Amino acid sequence: MGFEFTMDSFNKVLEDISKNFIFYAPRRIPGKGAFSDTDVVVYQEVEGFGQIELDEKSRFSPKEVINPITQTLFYFNENGYTEPETNNKGIIIFCRPCDANSFKRLDEIFLNNGPFKDSYYESLRRKVKIFVIECVQGFENCFCVSMGTNRFDDYDAFIRVAEDRITCDVKDNLLPAFVKHGISAEMRPDFISENAVKVAIPDQVNKTIFTHEMWREYSERCIACGRCTVVCPTCTCFTMQDIFYEDNHKCGERRRVWASCMIDGFTEVAGGHDFRPDKGMRMRFKAMHKIYDFRKRFGYNMCVGCGRCDDVCPEYISFSNCINKVSALSREVNG
Template sequence: MGFALTTEQFDAFLAGLARDYDIYAPKRLAGKGAFSGTDLIAYAPVQSLAEIVFDRKTFYSPKEILLPISQTLFYFTEEAYREPQQQQRPVIIFLRPCDVHAVKRLDQIYLHNGDQADPYYRERREKVKFFVMECTEGFDSCFCVSMGTNRTGEYAVFLRLEADRVLCDARPEFTPALAAYGREAPFTPAFIEQNKISVKTPEKIAPAVYGHPLWSEYDSRCIACGRCNVCCPTCTCFTMQDIFYEDNPRCGERRRVWAGCMIDGFTDLAGGHSFRNKYGERMRFKALHKVYDFKKRFGDHMCVGCGRCDDVCPEYISFSRIINRLAEVSDDE
């Protein structure tokens, strides 16, 4: 059902929701950018429409709300262990269609990748509602149309920001709340139909791809900073850390901490062994996982075309270009 609200009415709507939900959205964090005097657009708690940034892409994805960068799984002593109290309040996340699809990729890994769902992820995921922000133009580095992630119907509320009002399409759960603050109005969600960048994903992988010289370029260009892994909304890898307390070294906590295939040490094994020491080998592994292996197993590409990895790479490595080169090599074989 469609509704129209003034900005003041929408703020009142948010204030009402805040009594029961924690609300996260893209927000400008002044002075928090990578360089002196720059701002960071990232996910943070919001209380009003004016705080929500609609015209910029976030540096980080909303993944960190569902999957914290560092998460304590349990505390331990010499004789017992105890799980920490998890987040109690439900959450509303303002996000774009591509990021909704990204969460579905997280769901595949943490909920449907084997016989047992991850209980920590599941507890957070069950409390999340999506408020989708209409995106009809995208950004320079986006290629969501090529990846089939430009549209979604999985939302609690879909909203379009106009000059003096907000148009919303609501599912039954939030219809009464919107009706209390706004008025009914016809509204049909719109989605982006064409990006500035397009990619062709490979339908098959030729054997020559694995030893192709295209990967050697990244031996020198990539610096293994891992920014592409950290900003990616679908990277799911982590490492475990046992933290022992100084006042009692026999007690501590086990933490799950983000990790990534491009970062040094990710493939280290006992005895000093390691896989994929060359950065080009890591790039090959990541690319094939994002646009081939994951789809072969789950039916969808892991990459959702948000373009964040292109935005944050200090060496200006374009993942969309890597996908196209991968397809070109496979087609030539």
């Protein structure tokens, strides 16, 4: 159902809904960018629509709302353990179609990739409603159209912002708040149909790609900082930490903390052996996971083409170029 709002009337909708929901959206944090006097756009809690950054791609993705950077799984002492209390409120995430599509990828990894569902992820995920912000222009380095993630139809609300008006298509049981404050309006969602960056995904990946010398370039250029994986909406690797409290060593907590396949030590095992010591091997692992291994298992590509990895790499390594190289080599080898 379609509605139109002024900024004020839309904020009244949010005010009504906020009794039962927390809102997360891209938000500009002044002065907290990588360089002095620069800002950063991150996913954070917002209270009103005016706090949402609409003009710039967020540096970090919304994945951290349901897959926190650091998450305490339980507290323990010598007698047992307790899980942290959770907030009963639902979660509304305002995001672009590519990021909305990334949640399906996270679901595959945390819920459908083994005999057990990840209950910590599931307890946050089931509270989520997705409000898609229309994206018809895209941003630098985006290649969502090539990845087929420029569209997202399974939204709870779809939002278009034009000058001082907001129009929405709402599918959800939050409808009463929209009916109360909005006026009925025609609304047909629109999606970006072309990006400046285009990527060709190889249909058939020849096995020789895995040992090809193309990966050597990354051994020389990559500095293993892990930025590309931290900003990626579909990267899910984590490590575990048991923290023992200083004042009572029998008490503590178990946390899971984001990790990265691109950094030193990630594949090191007991005895000191490292399965992927070389940075080119790590790039190969990451790239082929995004456009090959995941697809073999779940039937579609993991990468959603948000371009954040290209945005943040301090060595100007382009993931979209890397995919195109794999495709060109595959075509060459397959004939």
